[in-house]
Amino acid sequence: MLKAEECVLVIVDVQGKLAKVVRQSEQLQHKLHTLVKAAQLFDMPILWLEQIPEKLGATTEEIANILKQSTTPIAKQHFSGWQAEAFQQQLKALGTKQVILAGVETHVCVYQTCRDLLDNGYQTHIVVDAMSSRTEANKQSGIAMMQQHGALITNVESLLFELQHQAQGERFNALLKLIK
Template sequence: MLKPEESVIVFIDVQGKLAQIMHQTESLHNKLTGLILGAQLFEMPIVWLEQLPDKLGATAEPLNSLLAQTSSPIAKHHFSAWPCEAFRNQLAELGRKNIIIAGIEAHICVYQTCSDLIDQGFNLHVVSDCVSSRTAENKNLGIQMMQAKGAQVTGLETLLFELQHEAQGERFKKLLKIIK
């Protein structure tokens, strides 16, 4: 079972015009908002990445504003985040082996980052409704490839309730508002 104090969210490349043409983009953005709010509720760090932000643009709103409350984006130019020294340094500083991954595109940047992190000994959890690609086929392919590589596949609601562990308390009440 995942525990908030042992986990980190890796949020990948939900930027500019590309973020608006993902398969089921409105649902994706709603789920990503829930993931960010959930991470904040559980006081989990978010490592936030942007692919070539000078060309692709900044992270889409309102995600950008929510993320900026607790972190700053790391610019990258490889599809995988692993070659980015700032990314590796941030993960090392956090010292957490459980990585919860979300973002776009599932079959490119999310998959390659996931693959590299698994190769480095991290435990990966892909939030299936918090990743997407321009087509459903590529989203599904990306999830299948990550799972074949050894990643666990979960959904946002499953993840948040797993992190919560119990159906009581103030945090549970706040969690219910995020889910609804």
């Protein structure tokens, strides 16, 4: 079972026009919003990646506004976030080996980040309803590729209840409000 104090949430490239043209963009934004707000409820560290933001644009306003409450973006040039030195440094400084991964595009940047995380000894949980690609086939193949290499599949609601462990308390009530 995952424990919030042993995890880090990584949000990958929810930027500019691409974030608006991926499949089910509005639903994706909602799931990411829920995921980030919940991570903040758990005091979970969040690493936030942006692919060449000066060319592709900034993270969508809805997601950036809540991410700014607890973190700042890490710009990257490679498709994999692992290749950004600042990402590696911040991740290693956290001392955790469990990564919760979400964002776009599933079959490119999320996949390559996941592969590098797995190859470097990180247990990686992919939140399949908080990631997307321009086509459903690309999303599904990205999920399958990550799973073939050892990524564990979850979804926002399952993840949040796994992290919560029990159906009581103020945080539980706040999670219920986020999910509904």
